Amino acid sequence: MGRMARQRNARPRALGARGAVAGLVAGALALVLLVSCTSDGSNPPPPAESPQNAALKVSTISADQLDEKTRNRVESEVSDVIADYVVGGFLGDYPRTDFVRGLADFSSDLARPAGADLDVLTASRYAKATSVRATRLDVRLSFLLPDGQDVGASAYVDFAFEVTQSDGTKVPITLTGRFSLGVRDGEWQFITYQVQRTDDEGLPSETTSEATPESSS
Amino acid sequence: VRRTILIARHLLRLLPVLLLLVVAVPGAAVHPATMSLTKLETADGYDLPAGVVWILVLGSDNPTRGQEDKGDTDAIELLGIDVDSGAAAAIGIPRDTWVDLPGGGQDRINTVLRTNDQQAVADVVADLVGIDASYVLLTGGDGFRDMVDTLGGVTVDSKFAFTTDDDPTLHVHVGPNTFNSQQALDFAMTREAFPLQGDIVRAHNHQALLLGLLVQFQRQAGKHGFIETMGLSAIEGLDPGNATPLDLYRLLNALMGVDPDKVSGCVVPGSDKVIGDKDVIIPDKATAQRYGQEVRDDATFDHAC
Numbered sequence: 317m318g319r320m321a322r323q324r325n326a327r328p329r330a331l332g333a334r335g336a337v338a339g340l341v342a343g344a345l346a347l348v349l350l351v352s353c354t355s356d357g358s359n360p361p362p363p364a365e366s367p368q369n370a371a372l373k374v375s376t377i378s379a380d381q382l383d384e385k386t387r388n389r390v391e392s393e394v395s396d397v398i399a400d401y402v403v404g405g406f407l408g409d410y411p412r413t414d415f416v417r418g419l420a421d422f423s424s425d426l427a428r429p430a431g432a433d434l435d436v437l438t439a440s441r442y443a444k445a446t447s448v449r450a451t452r453l454d455v456r457l458s459f460l461l462p463d464g465q466d467v468g469a470s471a472y473v474d475f476a477f478e479v480t481q482s483d484g485t486k487v488p489i490t491l492t493g494r495f496s497l498g499v500r501d502g503e504w505q506f507i508t509y510q511v512q513r514t515d516d517e518g519l520p521s522e523t524t525s526e527a528t529p530e531s532s533s
Numbered sequence: 534v535r536r537t538i539l540i541a542r543h544l545l546r547l548l549p550v551l552l553l554l555v556v557a558v559p560g561a562a563v564h565p566a567t568m569s570l571t572k573l574e575t576a577d578g579y580d581l582p583a584g585v586v587w588i589l590v591l592g593s594d595n596p597t598r599g600q601e602d603k604g605d606t607d608a609i610e611l612l613g614i615d616v617d618s619g620a621a622a623a624i625g626i627p628r629d630t631w632v633d634l635p636g637g638g639q640d641r642i643n644t645v646l647r648t649n650d651q652q653a654v655a656d657v658v659a660d661l662v663g664i665d666a667s668y669v670l671l672t673g674g675d676g677f678r679d680m681v682d683t684l685g686g687v688t689v690d691s692k693f694a695f696t697t698d699d700d701p702t703l704h705v706h707v708g709p710n711t712f713n714s715q716q717a718l719d720f721a722m723t724r725e726a727f728p729l730q731g732d733i734v735r736a737h738n739h740q741a742l743l744l745g746l747l748v749q750f751q752r753q754a755g756k757h758g759f760i761e762t763m764g765l766s767a768i769e770g771l772d773p774g775n776a777t778p779l780d781l782y783r784l785l786n787a788l789m790g791v792d793p794d795k796v797s798g799c800v801v802p803g804s805d806k807v808i809g810d811k812d813v814i815i816p817d818k819a820t821a822q823r824y825g826q827e828v829r830d831d832a833t834f835d836h837a838c
Binding site for chain 2: 425493
């Protein structure tokens with residue numbers, strides 16, 4: 317089971333459940349999402365459980381151009397959507413097969429290519445793993461709020477996870493790049509992704525090195 | 534002792550060689566090692582329906598923000614984007630193209646905005662090339678300059694060498710030309726410099742300018758927060774017609790899915806004619822329809838213009 321704390325450079329407050337998806341996540345996975353607040357970006361004290369998922373750390377580009385109340389609100393709303401994506405796409409109880417749940421907040425037109433890219437956007441290729449743990453969840457947000465109207469945001473993500481496979485081997489994976497989100501009917505949803513994914517599959521082996529100049533060049 | 538010192542001195546002289554051998558030549562032995570296999574993948578997706586999304590871009594000769602629809606449309610470009618393939622196509626329509634008006638009668642297409650509205654221009658274009666635009670975006674000189682300023686200028690690959698109509702000091706060369714916003718506008722407006730069918734040449738220049746703007750946008754979009762800055766500039770600089778601010782933001786994002794190497798454009802050809810006191814272009818409707826048929830489903834021209 318995963319547990320993910322969320323850390324923002326903002327006043328601390330409890331997160332409300334975000335509709336059916338958040339309810340499903342909270343209920344089925346007994347996942348606790350926390351917002352902790354620091355003004356200096358330092359990590360909160362580690363909780364008792366181990367291993368612990370990394371906190372979702374969120375900061376905003378050109379934050380001084382937004383009043384604090386607005387910034388707190390939009391940061392919180394967008395962070396909720398991103399947290400749901402991370403939980404649905406990567407965390408939770410393994411083995412699992414329901415990775416498409418991570419796309420619940422993708423717009424209908426975006427869900428079409430996202431479904432084809434499910435292996436990049438989620439941990440679906442590790443369906444038989446023992447666990448997946450978030451080791452880094454950093455997000456920088458940039459908002460488009462003309463005349464105070466919520467229109468869109470870019471989320472520059474720097475995510476890292478550690479997959480523990482059934483044979484005990486661990487696979488570090490990263491997901492970096494940009495998502496954009498837009499507001500439809502008052503709800504933030506993903507409308508773009510441009511991401512890079514790495515899966516570092518270490519292969520323990522024994523090799524013989526020949527003492528020849530050619531092999532050492 | 535002396536022999537020992539000599540041996541030590543000899544060894545010291547050999548030390549660099551020994552170090553080189555130790556560092557450079559591995560021993561012949563079995564070494565446990567971990568080979569690392571890193572799989573690197575990229576993916577992108579955009580909030581557009583499958584197929585080609587068509588956008589009619591209009592440039593008004595009324596530069597004042599908010600008054601663009603009171604002017605004539607000097608630039609008329611129908612743009613198609615297919616983010617699945619990365620292809621994009623532009624069909625340019627010269628402003629003097631003689632068309633049937635929505636309410637009856639005939640006139641140059643550039644008058645339709647002033648006498649009707651953006652949708653009427655889209656209807657006329659649809660009648661000419663057979664493609665309905667999903668969005669109509671209108672800008673004037675002020676909005677255009679602001680957007681180019683936000684982009685930090687633009688580099689345009691010109692097919693033609695000429696001096697612009699409004700700035701005799703601005704000499705455009707064949708090949709890449711780097712413009713500030715006013716120079717880009719002068720480039721876009723010039724037609725008197727071309728003795729033959731200047732209106733058609735200008736439409737080709739509009740397509741070269743649009744491609745330059747696309748490349749510049751994609752280059753700048755690597756900066757965190759730039760797409761939102763550009764989005765704000767577009768919202769302020771465009772009369773979006775039926776498009777919402779979110780639509781503009783979606784379209785801006787979708788531009789990241791266009792491959793500049795897969796962008797192509799044609800201009801509806803025609804023959805010069807004088808009707809009354811007006812110099813007009815009688816469009817080659819068959820060719821206009823062929824262009825539309827070729828690009829409708831994949832934003833790619835099957836044949837040369």
